[in-house]
Amino acid sequence: MLLEINHLEKVYRTRFSKEETRALQDVDFKVEAGEFIAIMGESGSGKTTLLNILATLDKPTRGSVILNQQDITQIKEGKLADFRLHNLGFVFQDFNLLDTLTVQDNIFLPLVLGRQNYKEMESRLAILAPQLGIQNLLQKRPFELSGGQKQRVAIARSLITRPQLVLADEPTAALDYRNSEDLLQLFEEINHAGQTILMVTHSANAASHAKRVLFIKDGRIFHQLYRAGKSNQEFAKEISLNMSALLGGE
Structure with a gap:
């Protein structure tokens, strides 16, 4: 088992009162290793808090998160950045690329921070760039790219460290339908190659590309669906029906 989330709780307390x-x-x-999971829920449901804890950006009040037999909630603050660098990949809705760097240097950035040698960086990028269709973009800067191209670059940056887990936060939110579909198909291909992905999304269409969908409501896992042999369209319809029930409180 790659990742185990055990009885996780997060309680926020205001500084000047006892309100929780x-x-x-x-x-x-x-x-499990190789899964592609989508997490869905309305605003305020707890999905962003959950993602932040899995990303080691926040700590739970109770419970544990075990990634490959290591409880990541117990890692000391001074070692968290190094842990993220070597174990987690991140894909954000606003890309988080640096316009002052070329595409290639944006992708190399986590390896530079990890003090990887340049030949290894080039070797990894030589494999990734054709897979993601960005070979002709490497010397451009992010402001010269479309939204879909920027997200492909962001995915390359998340994968070049060969992470155990990729965390994606609303990765299609800033994209139009066509670019969203291209990106989600790319996620399916990356997952098919063995990469474990956990994606937070509001979109039933985006979630339909995953193998499993977890629905969260009021901070609890409310329900889950497995894709099994369903087509994307069939799974999206089932997800939409479950979201309607979730929002309706049924």
């Missing part, structure tokens, strides 16, 4: 907000309540699930 429970963002997560007894969240418990497991992720």
Whole structure:
């Protein structure tokens, strides 16, 4: 088992009162290596809090997160950046690329921070660039690219460290339908090659590309669906029906 989330709770307390907000309540699930999971829920449901804890950007009040037999909630603050660099890949809705760097240097950045040698960087990029269709973009700068191209570059940056887990936060939110579909198909291909992906999304269409969907409500896992042999269209319809039930409180 690659990832185990065990009875996770997150309670926020205001500084000047005893008022508590429970963002997560007894969240418990497991992720096998090679899975592609989407997490869905309305705003305020707790999905962003969950993603932040998995990204080691926040710590739970109770519970544990075990990634490849290591409890990441117990890693000391001074070692978290290094842990993220070597174990986690991130894809954000706003790309988070630096316009002052070329595409190639943006992709290389996590390896530079990890003090990887240049030949190894080039070797890894030589494999990734054709897979992601960005060979002709490497010497451009992000402001010269379309939204879809920027997200492909962001995916390359997330994959070049060969992470155990890729965390994607609304990766299609800033893209039009065609670019969204291209990106999601790319995610499917990356997952098919063995990469484990956990994606937070509001979109039933985006979630339909995953193998499993977890629905979160009021800080709890409310329900889950498996894609099994369904087509994307069939799975998207089933996801939409479940989201309607979730929002309707049924």
